[in-house]
Amino acid sequence: MTTAALAHIVAGRGRFAADLADFVRFASVGADPRRRGDVVACARWLADRLRRAGLQDAALARTAGHPVVHASWRGVAGAPTVLIYGHYDVQPAEPLHAWRTPPFAPALDGDNLVGRGACDDKGPVLCHVAAIHSHLATSGRLPANVLCVFEGEEEHGSPHLPAFLKAHRRRLAHDVAIVSDTRMRGPGWPAIVEGTRGAVSFEIELSRPGAELHAGQFGGAVANPLEALCAMLAQLHDARGRISVPGLYDRVRPIAVAERARIARVAPGTAELLGDAAAATAGEAGFSAFERTSLRPALVVTAVDGGYGGPGALTAIPARARARLNLRLVPDQDPAEARRLVCARLRALAPAQLRLAVRAGPASAATTIDRSHPALAAAARALREAFGREPAFLRSGGSIPIIDTLRDLFGAPVVLMGFALPTDGMHAPNERVNLPTLERGTVACARFLELVGARGARPELTS
Amino acid sequence: MTTAALAHIVAGRGRFAADLADFVRFASVGADPRRRGDVVACARWLADRLRRAGLQDAALARTAGHPVVHASWRGVAGAPTVLIYGHYDVQPAEPLHAWRTPPFAPALDGDNLVGRGACDDKGPVLCHVAAIHSHLATSGRLPANVLCVFEGEEEHGSPHLPAFLKAHRRRLAHDVAIVSDTRMRGPGWPAIVEGTRGAVSFEIELSRPGAELHAGQFGGAVANPLEALCAMLAQLHDARGRISVPGLYDRVRPIAVAERARIARVAPGTAELLGDAAAATAGEAGFSAFERTSLRPALVVTAVDGGYGGPGALTAIPARARARLNLRLVPDQDPAEARRLVCARLRALAPAQLRLAVRAGPASAATTIDRSHPALAAAARALREAFGREPAFLRSGGSIPIIDTLRDLFGAPVVLMGFALPTDGMHAPNERVNLPTLERGTVACARFLELVGARGARPELTS
Numbered sequence A, B: 001m002t003t004a005a006l007a008h009i010v011a012g013r014g015r016f017a018a019d020l021a022d023f024v025r026f027a028s029v030g031a032d033p034r035r036r037g038d039v040v041a042c043a044r045w046l047a048d049r050l051r052r053a054g055l056q057d058a059a060l061a062r063t064a065g066h067p068v069v070h071a072s073w074r075g076v077a078g079a080p081t082v083l084i085y086g087h088y089d090v091q092p093a094e095p096l097h098a099w100r101t102p103p104f105a106p107a108l109d110g111d112n113l114v115g116r117g118a119c120d121d122k123g124p125v126l127c128h129v130a131a132i133h134s135h136l137a138t139s140g141r142l143p144a145n146v147l148c149v150f151e152g153e154e155e156h157g158s159p160h161l162p163a164f165l166k167a168h169r170r171r172l173a174h175d176v177a178i179v180s181d182t183r184m185r186g187p188g189w190p191a192i193v194e195g196t197r198g199a200v201s202f203e204i205e206l207s208r209p210g211a212e213l214h215a216g217q218f219g220g221a222v223a224n225p226l227e228a229l230c231a232m233l234a235q236l237h238d239a240r241g242r243i244s245v246p247g248l249y250d251r252v253r254p255i256a257v258a259e260r261a262r263i264a265r266v267a268p269g270t271a272e273l274l275g276d277a278a279a280a281t282a283g284e285a286g287f288s289a290f291e292r293t294s295l296r297p298a299l300v301v302t303a304v305d306g307g308y309g310g311p312g313a314l315t316a317i318p319a320r321a322r323a324r325l326n327l328r329l330v331p332d333q334d335p336a337e338a339r340r341l342v343c344a345r346l347r348a349l350a351p352a353q354l355r356l357a358v359r360a361g362p363a364s365a366a367t368t369i370d371r372s373h374p375a376l377a378a379a380a381r382a383l384r385e386a387f388g389r390e391p392a393f394l395r396s397g398g399s400i401p402i403i404d405t406l407r408d409l410f411g412a413p414v415v416l417m418g419f420a421l422p423t424d425g426m427h428a429p430n431e432r433v434n435l436p437t438l439e440r441g442t443v444a445c446a447r448f449l450e451l452v453g454a455r456g457a458r459p460e461l462t463s
Helices: A003-011 A013-025 A033-053 A120-139 A159-167 A227-234 A259-268 A272-279 A291-293 A335-347 A376-386 A403-410 A435-456 A458-462 B005-012 B011-026 B033-053 B116-138 B159-169 B225-234 B259-266 B270-278 B289-294 B333-351 B374-389 B402-411 B435-454 B457-461
Strands: A059-061 A068-073 A081-087 A107-109 A111-113 A145-151 A177-178 A191-196 A200-208 A299-307 A320-329 A355-360 A391-396 A412-417 A431-433 B059-061 B066-073 B080-085 B107-109 B112-114 B146-153 B176-179 B191-196 B198-207 B298-307 B320-329 B356-359 B392-395 B414-417 B432-433
Touching: A003 A013, A003 A120, A003 A412, A003 A435, A013 A033, A013 A111, A013 A120, A013 A435, A033 A059, A033 A068, A033 A120, A033 A159, A081 A120, A081 A403, A081 A435, A111 A120, A120 A145, A120 A431, A120 A435, A145 A159, A145 B320, A159 A403, A177 A403, A177 A435, A191 A412, A200 A227, A200 A335, A227 A299, A227 A320, A227 A335, A227 B225, A227 B298, A259 A291, A259 A391, A272 A291, A272 A458, A299 B225, A320 B457, A335 A355, A376 A412, A376 A435, A403 A412, A431 A435, B005 B011, B005 B116, B005 B435, B011 B033, B011 B112, B011 B116, B011 B435, B033 B059, B033 B066, B033 B116, B033 B146, B080 B116, B080 B402, B112 B116, B116 B146, B116 B432, B116 B435, B146 B159, B159 B402, B176 B402, B176 B435, B191 B374, B198 B225, B198 B333, B225 B298, B225 B320, B225 B333, B259 B289, B259 B392, B270 B289, B320 B333, B333 B356, B374 B414, B374 B435, B402 B414, B432 B435
Parallel strands: A081 A145, A081 A177, A177 A412, A191 A391, B080 B146, B080 B176, B176 B414, B191 B392
Antiparallel strands: A059 A068, A068 A145, A107 A111, A111 A431, A200 A320, A200 A355, A299 A320, A299 B298, B059 B066, B066 B146, B107 B112, B112 B432, B191 B414, B198 B320, B198 B356, B298 B320
16 A cells, blocks of 8 residues: 555554544443434544545434434546445443443553443444545545445444435445454454354343232242243253254254364364353354354343342332343344244243233344455455455354345445454453554555555456 | 320321321331431431330430331339330332332322332331320320330341340340231231241352353353353242242141131132232142242242343343342241252252352241230230221231241240231332221220230230
């Protein structure tokens, strides 16, 4: 890449860290209605940062949910167009007591910046912004045409982004999409994600008639929705660690022998993958930890809430209990069907005396990226040059709900090139991001635009 | 009873309701450390109310926990002494959203006063205070010697009251104890409780190494303490509704045929006992609802708390999960043994990979009151005169932890004569108390003192 653009990135190190701290300071928990103000303020900040980078048309687009921050640069007629997708919303920071520093008061810990959203996805979004900035500031132009689309609802399934993309389908046409919301293979070892799991979340409530009841005066004579809910949840996995939902595995593709061998060679082992949690390894018999998290479905009980667990002992029989489930899907599973099967299983497990309500969120399918596409080669080269190491091609267990919609609407390849480290604690307390890694990531983003732009005509890229 | 005392009670109707509202306004949740200030302020208010009733020595006694409010009147040498026990602490008010009016902003709803603690136990405590007041205000004396002991920790097992009673054993010697912390048989139908269940509460935490983990990136490969906890809790009852804790039923007395017949005659049926919740009747096969709640042990999961159930979907695998259990014990069960058996069962159920911590609270035994004691006859007559109906003699499923200690230390009978209605919602949202019922209760308390005093010499009472 141009020496001037590279120098701009390196010289901007301090500015980058300060920008990221500003970005993380917004408690942009998109799924929490109480955070609406923080989310919008965060979107405004991001649009302003894009304008500072030189994208003067950066603006907020209203949706039925949180605004989409968008910007564009179309300076090279005939050159390919890159759509950069990312998200400025973050996961809730709970459990708050587990944070060593407050989640929305970014702190430096050696080379890491700690705070909710630091690696998911604010740091990587800023890599793209800084890469654009480096080109525009040093040469007044970008090597390719660029569209930025940063949403505020990724963490709860991107409910309103499809409508936005459809409404602006012509204006958002592109030759390749790039997303930096995945993990590296390890420190200094980049990765290109060649597929993600799909996801769907469920909220369950089980209730009985009447209010809470004195546990002494009524204990032993009334169905307890909390106990019944626990019994239901306990029946969602069998003794061999398989999900006990009839039909759920019907479409799951067996892992090919060659693929299994490649995974064993390239993927992290149990200890590397799970860190401290490796002591509590569990899951489906007959599969490695990496296979379990990438090529096999998973059903996780993410929350149960019933009765009163706070200070003071309330001895009452609860009248209702709630749980949340998160299902991850693998290739060939149909999200709508999987959602239906889980709902049917829950209904079959619920005691007749109690009232069951199940609410399922938006469902996304697993994705698989075609490794042979030239855009992947460009990404691999950009990463190799930036990090000095050949990237690993690996599936991810995570989900990026919008990928499928992007491909369906625009027909362009989606490149998943992320900069979070496996130990960065995505969705966990003390989430952090490694600043030197983000600097290399910024270089990779800048170089990717050059490589895509250099390929010239679109047909080559979309071949 | 004297016409003047009766007139004083009736004329004081408005004052009584205002006093009760003041009393309920204190958020005296004894088990919540954040409420320490409210608890102490409530104790001070109660001591002041006792002084207004004429017991000039009313004062607070320090304990290792919350203060004991005590007062005495010893004006009749040689007359029997009645110890009145009650509590000014209340249960936590959760779930707060289920209250139609704020729990600590007492509201009138027809003849009922609504608020946390209204019937458990502030209203009934005030009945005794008003009864004392009526005698002292109209005749300058009480018909019997009286000791008041009102504690602030009943709802979490009276951890510090035994030490207080032991330390003041001589000063607190009495011929009969009376406790108004139980329910009536129904509206207008008084009851004398002839036995209570024992109780012990447990707090369980199950955890794994490492922090919360991204449910996508790690889902399927790590033991989930929340799912494991649900599976443990689901194994605490068998298919016939019995508690699955080996040895727990070994000492449980079968219900005698005659007793069963008497229960069927006197006790409320399922619909009357459970109200709206009757549609969700459940429990041990072979026993009626009333038997299940009074003569059979019960194990209730009162709370489960794991992951994040608040606004915003946190898709993480929890690192820990907590539960609370409440065990109720019946005659002949040994509380320490039962506690040990439950702990052993929990340890046996916990997966080896996870860390289990169990904390058991103070344990109290079931109690049985000797119905043939003359003090019971006095209580029955007082109730009959006040309510115009013969009281029912019934066991209660609830627990009053201190009863056993009182009997062991002082050897006097304990009379359980309460004024809460079954529909008053003890431990539930919208707890209330019926003011006309409390007025009759006050008359019964005043009359009880007369009847005990009239019996004269102690031997008669303790025969």
